[in-house]
Amino acid sequence: MTENTQIKLFGFRISNASAVIVFFLVLILLVDHFYEFYYFFFSISFLVEEFQQWIVQPFSLRQFMWWVTFLSPLALMLLGFYILIKCFRARKLDRKAEDIDKRWFGLKLNRISVIVLGIISIIRIVSILTSLLSQLDRLLYGPPVPPTFYSLTVVRIVGRLILVLVCTYTLLVCIRANSSLKSNI
Structure with a gap:
């Protein structure tokens, strides 16, 4: 593999096939935890109240753990979006195969990524x-x-339904790409 068909993620060089798999795993993780992000963004009043209590009262481990628990969905979401953006850049790197049957959200699928995405989609x-x-x-x-x-x-139910739609779409794309890959042999 040449360096121009790889992306760098946290210091590691990953190929397009790996970027597709990582993109899918992070995407389903973010959609799966949609309700936590919903809870985080609509409970800002609790955040302000706890912040006021934290300033007035002395530091306690309970308050610290509450902040860690409260801010962890935000950290997860920001990290997930960073990984999605980095993996999505892989679609620009490999322009040789413009066959639309072998693409998923613009990312090129090969035999390994089709198999892995298909299995994960069925399980999910x-x-x-x-x-x-x-x-x-x-x-x-x-x-x-x-x-x-x-x-x-x-x-939670709406988030799960969105996830079912994403996994079903992914499974259909994998089936189509697999038949296209078999016809090229």
């Missing part, structure tokens, strides 16, 4: 559908809960 679709069924069961037939639980559950 099955696990997400079982998770959705349990969340719907808990929402519809569970004991009465506060309204915030309902809103967070609805946001």
Whole structure:
């Protein structure tokens, strides 16, 4: 592999196939934790209240752990977006294969990335559908809960449905790319 078909991510050079796999894994991680980002951005009032208490009261380990727990979704989101942007740059590096059947979000697919993405997509679709069924069961037939639980559950369900759509699209692209790769042999 030449250096112009690789990207550098955290000091490591990775090929286009690896960039596609990393891009997919980070994308499903971000979509899977969508409800945590939703909770983070819509609970700013808690942040202001805790910050005021932290200034007035002496430092405690409980408050520090609360801040770490509260800010970890933001750190995860920023790191995820950085990795997505770096991996997305790999699509500009390899312009030789302009065959649209072998591309996924503009990134070139080869045989290894097609197999890995297909397997991960199938596993994620099955696990997400079982998770959705349990969340719907808990929402519809569970004991009465506060309204915030309902809103967070609805946001989780929407995030899971988006993830099912992304995984289904990825699986369809992998099937199409696999048949295109077989016809080139």
